[in-house]
Amino acid sequence: MSPVIPPDHPIRELFSNAVNDAFRRRSDLYSPEIASHLSEEMLPGFVHVDHIYRLRSLGGKPLRALPGMIDCAAGKEGPERNFEVNLYIGDFVLFMCSFFPTLVRSESRRAPTAMVSRVGGIIVSFSEPLEYYVAEGRNAYNRAARTAAAFDPSSRETCRKLSEKLESYLEVLRMVKSYLEKSAMPGGRGGVIF
Template identity: 25%
Template sequence: MTADPPGRHELLRRFFAGLTEYAFAVRMGVVDPPLVDYVSEMLVRFVQSDVIYGLRSPRGERLIQVADMLAEAQARQGAARRQMHRHIGDFTLFWTGVYPEMADRMRQGRKDSLIDYCDQGKKNYYLASRLPAAAEESAPDDVLMRLSDNFELCVYGLGEVRRQWEQREGESETPLLLG
């Protein structure tokens, strides 16, 4: 009897876990398994654009700019506010680390043009770490605090992850993330 092959989500999880561990531990010498696991899981979640842009206003409008996300976070309380701040941290970390060229383009001529994504990422992870978590919250306060304290290091690490997956994608006939 053989086991069923892993599904797409599990393959992505393994792929990003391996790349993230390699980039952080081997390439950078960062040995912090909870932090690395968090970054890896964020990548898996953000493969879906509906998760990247998953925050909505009370009217159901998709929030695509950090300025709008910040305004909405101020209107929330408790665990909902923590989730907003955590998402802003994830959003800014993802774009500045994985696709910095897109982060720059996304801000041009918009509300976000005056927002420093690194500063906002650090600040929002810090704020999230200080707010009460919902029962199903998967991010411990100490991991969010370390993301705040080491934001630039994580940005660099995500750049390493991107370089590794692009290198592996160049060696394959099928795009790794789309195949």
């Protein structure tokens, strides 16, 4: 559970309702583990802006660019930390590409780093930032799944599924965003504004 939002906070119920609503429409993608991960871990973990960019450089500054995050994931800090960083990168990609795709496009276009990623066994250069993010999100979830195999089989399966069907889960999160936006409207279910 995310340390940011208390377990009994009403926003957790809102996130759970939003995720369940999205999976009712995409029942082919539903798994209890993924629904739980999205509503109890990922979404609460990104509520506060200071937690969106929670990875830090060696100098202690927040890493805002995806290439820096990927470099952080390559560190030799042990399997648990490796899993945590790669899971965060996958979740970051899923969150940013579904909730803030325009920001991803604009931030990535200003980045001086080439958008190059390994897709299968091939190195691919991307011109579209969202495609680059999706490729790196898939890679991060895949690395997290491989690392989790040693100490957390249930997380391994969740990460494997997220890696294999990342584009489909982006669609699910876009439905969650839509639900939350409707909740923020007058007469809606809550007061969340994006």
